[in-house]
Amino acid sequence: MHTIHHKWSLARIITLLLLITGAAIVLVPLLWTVSTSLKSPAEVFQESFIPKVWHWDNYKNAVTAVPFFLFLKNTLLILIPVMIGTVFSSALCGYGFARFKFRGKKFLFLVLLATMMLPGQVTMIPMFIMFKEVGWVDTFLPLIIPAFFGGGAFNIFLIRQFMRGIPKDLDEAAFMDGASRWSIFTRIMLPLSKPPLIAVSIFTFMGVWNDFQGPLIYLNTNTKYTLALGLSMFKGLYNVEWNMLMAATVLIMLPAIIVFFFLQKYFIEGISLSSAMKG
Amino acid sequence: MRNPRSERAGYLFILPWFLGLLIFTLGPMLFSLVLSFSKWDIITGIGSIEFVGLDNFKAIFHDELFYQSLKVTFIFALVSVPLYQVVSILIALLLNMRTRGMKIFRMIYFMPSVIPAVAVSMMWIMIFNPEYGILNRALEWFGIDGPAWLQDPSYALGALIVMGIWGVGNTIIIYLSGLQGVPDELYEAAQLDGAGPIRRFMSVTVPMISPTIFFNLIMGIIGGFQYFTQAFVMTNGGPLNSTLFYNLYLYNKAFVSYEMGYASALSWILFAIIMIFTLIVIRSSSMWVYYNGDDERD
Numbered sequence: 263m264h265t266i267h268h269k270w271s272l273a274r275i276i277t278l279l280l281l282i283t284g285a286a287i288v289l290v291p292l293l294w295t296v297s298t299s300l301k302s303p304a305e306v307f308q309e310s311f312i313p314k315v316w317h318w319d320n321y322k323n324a325v326t327a328v329p330f331f332l333f334l335k336n337t338l339l340i341l342i343p344v345m346i347g348t349v350f351s352s353a354l355c356g357y358g359f360a361r362f363k364f365r366g367k368k369f370l371f372l373v374l375l376a377t378m379m380l381p382g383q384v385t386m387i388p389m390f391i392m393f394k395e396v397g398w399v400d401t402f403l404p405l406i407i408p409a410f411f412g413g414g415a416f417n418i419f420l421i422r423q424f425m426r427g428i429p430k431d432l433d434e435a436a437f438m439d440g441a442s443r444w445s446i447f448t449r450i451m452l453p454l455s456k457p458p459l460i461a462v463s464i465f466t467f468m469g470v471w472n473d474f475q476g477p478l479i480y481l482n483t484n485t486k487y488t489l490a491l492g493l494s495m496f497k498g499l500y501n502v503e504w505n506m507l508m509a510a511t512v513l514i515m516l517p518a519i520i521v522f523f524f525l526q527k528y529f530i531e532g533i534s535l536s537s538a539m540k541g
Numbered sequence: 542m543r544n545p546r547s548e549r550a551g552y553l554f555i556l557p558w559f560l561g562l563l564i565f566t567l568g569p570m571l572f573s574l575v576l577s578f579s580k581w582d583i584i585t586g587i588g589s590i591e592f593v594g595l596d597n598f599k600a601i602f603h604d605e606l607f608y609q610s611l612k613v614t615f616i617f618a619l620v621s622v623p624l625y626q627v628v629s630i631l632i633a634l635l636l637n638m639r640t641r642g643m644k645i646f647r648m649i650y651f652m653p654s655v656i657p658a659v660a661v662s663m664m665w666i667m668i669f670n671p672e673y674g675i676l677n678r679a680l681e682w683f684g685i686d687g688p689a690w691l692q693d694p695s696y697a698l699g700a701l702i703v704m705g706i707w708g709v710g711n712t713i714i715i716y717l718s719g720l721q722g723v724p725d726e727l728y729e730a731a732q733l734d735g736a737g738p739i740r741r742f743m744s745v746t747v748p749m750i751s752p753t754i755f756f757n758l759i760m761g762i763i764g765g766f767q768y769f770t771q772a773f774v775m776t777n778g779g780p781l782n783s784t785l786f787y788n789l790y791l792y793n794k795a796f797v798s799y800e801m802g803y804a805s806a807l808s809w810i811l812f813a814i815i816m817i818f819t820l821i822v823i824r825s826s827s828m829w830v831y832y833n834g835d836d837e838r839d
Binding site for chain 2: 274277278280281284285287288289290291292294295298306307308309351354355357358359361362363364365367370373374377379380381382383384385386387388389390391392394395408410411412413415418443447468471472474475478479490491493494497504507508510511514515518519521522523526529530533534
């Protein structure tokens with residue numbers, strides 16, 4: 263008994279040491295980024311981890327060196343409608359696949375799953391041409407409008423899986439009582455489906471906040487750039503100052519980290535759900 | 542409750558997706574297929590598309606940069622996909638232990654995966670800097686003279702693979718939830734049979750999480766072949782095309798030199814490659830993926 267206990271605590275110590283080492287590897291680059299963002303230009307090249315004088319003005323300079331708030335506004339102008347479109351239309355379609363019987367449903371659902379495997383590169387070029395033909399290139403529309411058409415196969419799948427788990431008696435009883443399918447959807451299914459809806463919202467936020475290739479292809483005028491695209495432009499500026507570049511980097515990381523920090527439960531649940539695709 | 546009214550309602554609810562499928566997936570796929578057999582520089586109108594049969598594909602198979610980008614992508618996928626799985630499983634095992642404060646560790650390990658790729662890239666450009674980046678400074682402590690990383694053709698791709706390990710948080714979460722689904726009784730039974738920790742891992746953990754491994758392998762392959770942002774921001778394919786990822790080459794052909802037909806052909810080859818790899822994983826899965834008996838669903 264004694265030896266087992268001893269072995270267990272040794273394993274525990276090793277585990278803890280490994281975890282701490284790993285955590286350091288994760289955190290040091292982040293902390294170094296923050297520390298660089300607060301240094302003077304001369305200090306950037308020195309070994310010190312903690313800046314001698316904390317140059318908060320780097321942040322002020324970073325947001326004026328590039329039109330940071332304009333990029334933020336652009337990002338939000340894309341983000342908000344995309345979130346509305348994605349959540350709403352993936353909920354609609356998820357409900358459709360979860361609760362109705364109609365001819366060809368199995369086949370259509372297979373098609374839906376198959377589109378998840380399709381690399382975006384195949385449709386990227388024709389979509390660009392299509393949007394160019396309708397005169398939407400260099401506007402936010404190509405980045406917004408598709409979100410209203412189903413909100414993405416993966417999100418539909420996620421919501422459909424969850425809604426199938428909601429007891430059928432619930433909405434069938436409401437249906438017997440004469441409730442319309444629309445009001446069952448809005449009054450029963452949506453409120454009960456909060457976890458996947460929040461997960462979809464978080465993924466959508468992360469997706470838009472992260473998106474680089476989309477804005478890169480569709481936005482040409484630099485006053486229309488999003489934050490991600492703007493940050494890469496920052497690097498291209500002649501005479502890049504690392505402390506300012508890192509300040510800008512911190513500013514674009516922060517919202518993602520904050521969202522993650524407060525909503526990590528849903529974030530983690532959503533990701534775990536995503537792997538429940540087997541079967 | 543299959544009745545005509547219910548059928549109609551079902552169709553109506555999935556209508557947005559169905560329209561999207563036609564407008565943003567099937568339509569473009571068809572168009573892309575036509576384009577891949579044509580020559581077109583997009584600057585002139587759509588009327589000037591010239592049908593050239595298999596010319597694009599013939600040219601691609603004589604294109605050195607095509608092979609280079611294929612090589613880069615293959616090396617990346619073959620090294621990083623298995624490597625990330627092993628690292629993620631090991632970390633997930635550590636995070637699955639029952640110790641106080643585990644929540645904080647989990648949070649720290651997951652955090653990098655939510656940071657935008659552009660920000661991660663900026664950060665690592667600094668880390669990889671040969672003179673003042675922390676990576677080479679840390680290596681100095683061990684008496685190692687670090688390479689020039691992103692500026693050295695023989696290290697740049699490796700640098701991107703190393704960087705990727707930092708962001709495996711997503712994969713860790715998936716493995717962790719897989720591990721948490723393994724019933725304790727199985728471990729207890731194995732322990733009673735005298736199985737040590739490694740034996741328990743190989744004969745209980747691995748089979749039980751094999752569906753998760755399967756899922757992550759497929760996602761990893763698809764992700765590896767679509768790698769773009771980091772390569773674009775950090776190296777833009779260089780030095781000497783050592784990080785010219787397939788997707789980056791495709792982007793250059795389409796949106797830098799505007800060879801839309803050629804780029805479309807490239808995209809179909811990419812599609813075919815991803816399909817082949819995915820099929821290999823799916824086909825082989827019956828040999829190593831273990832499912833509980835209860836996965837009969839409609």
